Amino acid sequence: MNNVLKLLPNEHLRSYLFRIHSQSPFGAFSKTVARFGIDTYTASSATTLQKYDYQLASLVSNDAFETWKKHGDGNSMLPFMDKNELKATQSCFAHEPLQLSTIYASTVHNSLWRFCEDCVEEDYTNYGTTYYHQPHQLAGVFHCYKHSKPLITACNSCGYQLKNISKLPIPPINLKCPACNNRMVGDEGYFDEFMSTIEKHSFALNQSMFAWTLKDVQQANLKYIGFSGDNTKTLAFNRTCTDWYKDISVSIGSHALQRYFSNTKQIDCITVSQTMRTTRMFLADSKNKFSPPLIYLLALEATKKI
Numbered sequence: 031m032n033n034v035l036k037l038l039p040n041e042h043l044r045s046y047l048f049r050i051h052s053q054s055p056f057g058a059f060s061k062t063v064a065r066f067g068i069d070t071y072t073a074s075s076a077t078t079l080q081k082y083d084y085q086l087a088s089l090v091s092n093d094a095f096e097t098w099k100k101h102g103d104g105n106s107m108l109p110f111m112d113k114n115e116l117k118a119t120q121s122c123f124a125h126e127p128l129q130l131s132t133i134y135a136s137t138v139h140n141s142l143w144r145f146c147e148d149c150v151e152e153d154y155t156n157y158g159t160t161y162y163h164q165p166h167q168l169a170g171v172f173h174c175y176k177h178s179k180p181l182i183t184a185c186n187s188c189g190y191q192l193k194n195i196s197k198l199p200i201p202p203i204n205l206k207c208p209a210c211n212n213r214m215v216g217d218e219g220y221f222d223e224f225m226s227t228i229e230k231h232s233f234a235l236n237q238s239m240f241a242w243t244l245k246d247v248q249q250a251n252l253k254y255i256g257f258s259g260d261n262t263k264t265l266a267f268n269r270t271c272t273d274w275y276k277d278i279s280v281s282i283g284s285h286a287l288q289r290y291f292s293n294t295k296q297i298d299c300i301t302v303s304q305t306m307r308t309t310r311m312f313l314a315d316s317k318n319k320f321s322p323p324l325i326y327l328l329a330l331e332a333t334k335k336i
């Protein structure tokens with residue numbers, strides 16, 4: 031552990047080396063990360079586990095796993111892992127090769143970085159620097175956890191999006207877009223009551239205060255669909271599931287779905303996202319890969335509204 035490195039309050043694990051880099055005279059970012067023994071990486075805020083999460087957490091803490099939980103995606107991901115995935119995650123933090131693969135993570139809206147204009151001002155006053163906050167990057171979240179302001183993620187003038195933070199290693203104090211220099215403003219896109227509930231659940235999940243786990247969700251959905259584990263291999267089951275996917279998509283609504291996912295499409299005049307469609311939603315023995323935790327929160331709330 032290198033004592034020079036410290037995470038700021040609620041700082042996102044994958045962003046702190048960019049902050050260090052922005053304050054250092056060492057030229058390219060690849061040189062900064064090489065100094066700390068990490069392969070260079072493009073920091074994405076998509077909800078996944080990567081080898082560099084372990085490496086980055088080890089640099090700032092003697093308990094890398096706890097650090098990943100609080101400053102990375104650990105708290106959001108762990109409740110929705112099956113036994114094998116939990117084992118793979120623990121192995122990764124025991125410095126073994128990473129064997130957890132995820133699917134569709136980058137189709138979720140939080141693959142773009144976000145920041146809050148009030149936090150920028152406060153952080154600069156309190157710490158002399160701005161930085162990317164972990165709770166701002168959560169899937170399902172569109173507002174600041176402290177100030178409730180809509181988060182900034184793109185430039186309305188030129189369309190620049192914060193896909194990775196190499197151009198903007200720390201949020202700009204003057205909020206100027208790195209591409210066109212115009213002032214970036216908060217994302218005032220579609221947001222309804224349902225999305226507000228999901229936002230609250232996402233914050234709770236991030237603080238280990240969301241009661242549901244993968245098993246609970248699977249049991250509840252299976253019950254709702256009206257089947258038991260014994261008759262899930264039938265054609266009738268597949269048809270009923272297809273109807274259920276359509277029902278929850280209608281319940282969430284096209285505007286909200288388009289805000290959450292980049293891969294929505296129209297099927298039979300209904301807006302759907304392939305990301306939501308996985309047997310992990312209801313089968314304990316599903317062979318589908320780890321999916322973004324957000325889909326379970328959406329399915330739970332959407333089913334209540336059907």
Ligand SMILES: [Zn+2]
Pocket residue numbers: 146147148149150174175176177178179
């Ligand atoms: Zn804020």
Ligand SMILES: [Zn+2]
Pocket residue numbers: 185186187188189190207208209210211212
């Ligand atoms: Zn711009």
